[in-house]
Each structure stands twice: as structure tokens, then as C-alpha cells.
Amino acid sequence: MEIKCTKEEFKVLLDLVYAGNLLINGMREVDERIAPHAELEQKIFAMAKEFGLEDYIEFDEEFKEYMPTRAYENSEINDYIDAYEDKVFWEELVVRMARRQALNELGDENPDMTNAELRNRQIELEEYYEDEFIENGIYHLKWIKPEIQSEEEAKAKAKREQ
16 A cells, blocks of 8 residues: 655544544454454554654554554544543433433323424433533432342232232
8 A cells, every 4th residue: 555645644544544443443352343444454554654653553463463552542642532432422321311211201201292292302301411411410310220129029019019
């Protein structure tokens, strides 16, 4: 592979390839990686020395592959990745909590709610949760441990409720 660019441009390419492959393969075991992405990352990593970026990428003899150095992982790329993960965390938390509450209301309070009403209620709740998390973070969240019953206890409880 031949790439014609400056050292600065190659560093940007390195960042993009690293972050992209982290997103695609970061949560996978080695034998489960999506090969084309992992292989291209290795090709780009192998070129780092040619562009004077050997402080960022090194060949690991134990794993027989190129890997980011601690210096690279502690560089600004980590700030970008952390910011992305933080944003995704809060957005997913807001959407999932709003969806759960809207569905609970559908089941418990308004079983005749239409799909449009459900979606509108979810959007209202997303706004509420977003404001709540901006103001308080996770401070007000509490884990309510579900009651775990044996099969016999569940049958006895159901019988009592009849």
C-alpha cells in the first residue's frame, strides 16, 4: 500500500483507523474480529515508522501484531474516544429510561395508548431525563433489586392473589 501524505495527515489517518477499528472490533475477542477492518488497521499501523510515528505504534512480539503504545493511548485520541463514549452513554441512558417508563405507563396506566401517544410520551420523558441527568448526573438513580422467588414461592403467591 502506498500512501502519499504528510506526517500530520498520516497521524490523522492513524487516529481515524484506530478509533474506527476500536468501534468495530474493540469489544470482540481476537478470534471474533471483523477481519478486513483489523487487517487494514495492521497495515496502517505497520506504516507508522515510515512517517516518524514509531512512538505511537510498536510491534508486540508476544501477540505478533502492531499495537498502540501507552504514549499513543494517552494522547488526544483517548480524549476523543472518551468524549464519544460519554455522549453515547448519556444518550442511551436517557432513551432507554424514557422508553421503559413510557412502556410501563402503557401497561399500567393507559393500556389504550396509541403508538403515536406512546412515542410522544417517550419524547416528553427523554426531555425530562435529559434535564435530570444534566442537573444531577446519576445521583438520583437507585437500583431496586428484583424479588427473586423460587418456583414454589411464585405459585403460592399467585394462589394467594386469586
